[in-house]
Amino acid sequence: xxxxxxxxxxxxxxxxxxxxxxxxxxxxxxxxxxxxxxxxxxxxxxxxxxxxxxxxxxxxxxxxxxxxxxxxxxxxxxxxxxxxxxxxxxxxx
Numbered sequence: 001x002x003x004x005x006x007x008x009x010x011x012x013x014x015x016x017x018x019x020x021x022x023x024x025x026x027x028x029x030x031x032x033x034x035x036x037x038x039x040x041x042x043x044x045x046x047x048x049x050x051x052x053x054x055x056x057x058x059x060x061x062x063x064x065x066x067x068x069x070x071x072x073x074x075x076x077x078x079x080x081x082x083x084x085x086x087x088x089x090x091x092x093x
Contacts, residue, residue: 030071
């Protein structure tokens with residue numbers, strides 16, 4: 001049985017900007033970001049091979065992200081996978 005500590009409520013992290021049509025999420029740490037990426041992969045309905053091809057990464061990398069087995073991927077990998085799923089990531093200072 002999975003621990004409730006591993007469940008992240010992304011709806012609670014979402015801030016909508018109705019005037020711009022942008023959904024904004026804030027992540028406190030890498031664990032939350034990677035959980036979001038894994039969920040986005042699983043919810044996409046696309047095969048790992050399709051996502052990997054569009055992101056220019058290995059299908060096994062996509063599978064590991066989807067299974068929440070990757071603890072510290074390269075930023076470029078995360079950005080590429082998110083872009084392949086239609087997401088854009090912005091870093092603010």
